[in-house]
Amino acid sequence: MPRVKSSVLTFVTVTDALQHACNEAVENDRIVTFGSFYTVAEVMRAQSALRFDLRGES
Secondary structure (H helix, E strand, C coil): HHHHHHHHCCCCCCHHHHHHHHHHHCCCCCCCCCCHHHHHHHHHHHHHHCCCCCCCCC
8 A cells, every 4th residue: 555645734724725825726726625514614704815815717
């Protein structure tokens, strides 16, 4: 079985984690948010603040 290198990052806020994911993403990557309604709601609010359309639509 091949070994997989992995790491775990933690963030103070969901918005911080989203910002990091957006900074690391490259063309055609997808960022998926899952969790509680509170988590998803924070991402939806941050979407406007970060000026990213996370659905890939203009």
